[in-house]
Amino acid sequence: MAQQGRGRLDDAEFRRRVDELKERHPLSGVVGRAVKLKRAGREHQGLCPFHPEKSPSFYVNDAKGFYHCFGCSAHGDVVRFVMEREGCTFREAYRRLANDDLPTWTPQERAKAQAEDRLEDLAKEQDARRFYADAMPVAETEGRAYFRARGITIDLPDTVRFGMVPSWRNKETGEWGRKRPAIICGAQDGTGAVVGIQRIFFKNDNPALGTKDCKLSLGTIRGSALRLEPPGPAVILAEGPEDGLSLMQEGPGLPVWVPFGTSMMPAVVFPPEVRRVFVAGQNNTAGRVAANKAAISLSERGLEVRLVWPAATFDDWNDQLRGAAR
Ligand SMILES: [Zn+2]
Structure with a gap:
């Protein structure tokens, strides 16, 4: 063990140790040292350390072991986080983490968090599918004005819809906000099943006025x-x-x-x-x-x-x- 520690680990052994490190330490424990995090449902939320912002769009998911910023799209695991923060190589980031006194969690805690996380993901996919099913083809709706203002005049495919959807949900009570008009785009997985949506909201809820970066996703967007x-x-x-x-x-x-x-x-x-x-x-x-x-x-x-x-x-x-x- 001591001998191996001094020499250079072969790639397979190195990857095994990186995986082990990721399993033993919840990501929020590592990120939480650099970023002030607050619980938000099953995740942690804070101000993004990778771009200047005043309201938090940076999320840490312990069960998945990933962070994601909805502002600048920064995304990665614990090793990437250290690499980006410290500007160091993958191996150096691992070394720093391995030598650090990090908070740990047990395999049971981890399994429980992952099971709960998966359930929540499935619930979000279900909500997304419901909003998508309730929406209608853009064709004859006022949603048409949004695309017309962008010079888009072709017949829109059925996967781009218009409907009334809430833009937010209270993470504590689970209650949805009021419904607003939006373009609803279906996000399909590898088999073509809708597993998420992107909602495009408008200025003053008026499609003709366009949108100002108010695009929100719901359900499983990554991979679809x-x-x-x-x-x-x-x-x-x-x-x-x-x-x-x-x-x-x-x-x-x-x-x-x-x-x-x-x-x-x-x-x-x-x-x-x-x-x-x-x-x-x-x-x-x-x-x-x-x-x-x-x-x-x-x-x-x-x-x-x-x-x-x-x-x-x-x-x-x-x-x-x-x-x-x-
Ligand atoms: Zn960011």
Whole structure:
């Protein structure tokens, strides 16, 4: 043991120890030293340490062992957290953690938290499916104005709907807030089943006035995607529904999918017939970095990947569709 500790661990042994470390220490214990965390349902919530913010959008899930920021999309496990915070390598982060006196939890506590977490996830998926089923096709609704204002005039697929949904839920009482009009996009898992939704709310609840970054997801978003067309041998991944629909309007029949953010692209679960993936990027610095990252992760999964960009004078695909140069 002492001898092995001095030398360099082989990769398999190293990975085993990293897994063991993740199992023995709840993530909130490690993150909680750097970030003031507050319980929020089954998770912990705090101000994101990776981007400046005044209201907390940073969540830590002990059962899953992941943190996620809904503001800047920072996402990772305990080792990634230390790497990003301290700017060190994976092995160095592990070393710091392994030598630290971290809070621990027992396998029983962990199993219990995971079981409860899974139940809550299933309940959220059920809520998402209910809201999706209650919504109607956008076609003849006032939701049409939202897309028309963006120059999107094609017939919308059935997976993009309009309905009345609450934007929040009281974590303590479980009560939903008042219902508001929203575009409701279905997030489908690898089999095509709806397991989540994205809700797009409007300024003053008026679709014609557009939205100001009020897009909220419910259910299982990671790994799923809004399918604007059924899958074929190739699929195009777009950043958001507006970009995706713009691409379809420019190229009718294109098999566009939307994983709700470029950072979610690498996690999308495809049916086996999908062999090629086009990553439709955006022309700003953050967009370029994220799209390149996504392309690398997807090709590491054995998919044939190509990056496509809007013309250089446009920021994104919807700007290109509307001819709105930057
Ligand atoms: Zn953040």
